[in-house]
Amino acid sequence: MKANANQIRTAIDAVSPDVRLYLFHGPDESGARELAARLGRALGPEAERIDLEPAQLRSNPGLLADEAAALSLFGGARHIRVAGAGEESLEALTLLLDADRSGNPVVVLAPTLKATAKVVKLALAHQCAMCLACYLPEGGDADRLATAIAREHGLRTTGGTAARLAAASGGDRAVMTRELEKLALYLDAAPERPRELDDAALDAVGANLGxxxxxxxxxxxxxxxxxxxxxxxxxxxxxxxxxxxxxxxxxxxxxxxxxxxxxxxxxxxxxxxxxxxxxxxxxxxxxxxxxxxxxxxxxxxxxxxxxxxxxxxxxxxxxxxxxxxxxxxxxxxxxxx
Structure with missing residues (x-):
């Protein structure tokens, strides 16, 4: 089924047993990876993560459904991640969604797939799948993302600092996060001791690429x-x-x-x-x-x-x-x- 980012986050945080597959497609691979990491955090620090390659699914389509139904070696939670997926994963995903049972959620990152891809259409049509198109934030969306990440690190953006961060990172969530981590360290900021992020701090740390x-x-x-x-x-x-x-x-x-x-x-x-x-x-x-x-x-x-x-x-x-x-x-x- 088609979902927006808020619906995806809600399902992930609740570790919804009704969702077998989370498919994140589109060019914002960094944003997709953040959502995938969110699932790992929701399952807990002891959760086991299984990484599969698209080439493995091409040669052995049943592997994904088998891993999704398998029990963890240590009896705890587990989840499966497939990065860089394309149309070669169609049969594997079909078998996963059609399987009698699947206790472990699967996250598939497919940055090159468009909405017309067969894999995307499969996920959109199935009630046990959630599908999100991930696009790089631009303009005001990128600025708001920079502000939100800054807040998580105890930083309050001022003036045009959010726009500068968004431009310097190319709208990439991971790059923004790394820059803000450095800035938080420089300003001795944390959620419990917030600091203002001004242009002087950006100039000092170097997040000023044009x-x-x-x-x-x-x-x-x-x-x-x-x-x-x-x-x-x-x-x-x-x-x-x-x-x-x-x-x-x-x-x-x-x-x-x-x-x-x-x-x-x-x-x-x-x-x-x-x-x-x-x-x-x-x-x-x-x-x-x-x-x-x-x-x-x-x-x-x-x-x-x-x-x-x-x-x-x-x-x-x-x-x-x-x-x-x-x-x-x-x-x-x-x-x-």
Missing amino acids: DSEMSRAIEAALDGYPDTLADELAGLAEAGVSPIPVLRQLARRLIALAEMQADIDAGADPKALIERVFFRERASTTRALRLWDTARISDAIERIRQAERAIMLPNNPGNVVADAAMTVIARMAARQR
């Missing part, structure tokens, strides 16, 4: 200049910038290019499409359309998604993964120049 700095790295990647990209990435790393917002912005540019290429393939006039682009981006968009076809765009987006997922893992190598993915993308473009 779009222009990230844009130069993105342009270098799309235009196919690995050497220039290396210099830009080094500058971002020196400033302590998280790679997530950069990857997110690059993904958005590629998705926009994919939509334009689809229109061109369908017979649209390229010049007319360029006229709809923000005037400062018209020249770079024209160059990109010459270098990037649909297949290469799809490949590049998948590389970005993989890099994002790798960065979210515990003990991850951080910037190295993002830098490598963006360098490969720059080289893909360079071969077309």
Whole structure:
């Protein structure tokens, strides 16, 4: 069934036995992971988490239903998580929802799936599933999210600090949280001793990245200049910038290019499409359309998604993964120049 974020949170916090499957699809993978983590917290610190890969479900579709019905080795609560799922998981999810019993909830993160995907339609149609489309917050929604996370850390946003945080993080919940954790430590803030978060604190800690700095790295990647990209990435790393917002912005540019290429393939006039682009981006968009076809765009987006997922893992190598993915993308473009 279709659900909104509040309905999902209510069901998760109550550990509703009526819900076998939580499906979170759409580009806000960070928000989806936060909801998945919320389920783990609701089940308690002793709950056992089983992680399954989409490739496992493709080769053994019955595995998911078996794990959902199995008892924990220690007799406590358990739940199953599948990250990076796509249409290859359709049979496994069908077997899960059609099974006679399923005592353990399943969370599926499917950042690349759209509302028209068969997996999404399956979850929407089944009463034992809850399905949420996760989109990156923008504008006022992103500002409100920054304010809410700040409050959880004992920080009261003032003036334009919420908007600055939202812009610096690219709307990514995980990046916002990490920045606010640093700011709370800097200001000695906590829920029981709240502090005001002002521009001076943001300047001191460094959460002041503007779009222009990230844009130069993105342009270098799309235009196919690995050497220039290396210099830009080094500058971002020196400033302590998280790679997530950069990857997110690059993904958005590629998705926009994919939509334009689809229109061109369908017979649209390229010049007319360029006229709809923000005037400062018209020249770079024209160059990109010459270098990037649909297949290469799809490949590049998948590389970005993989890099994002790798960065979210515990003990991850951080910037190295993002830098490598963006360098490969720059080289893909360079071969077309």
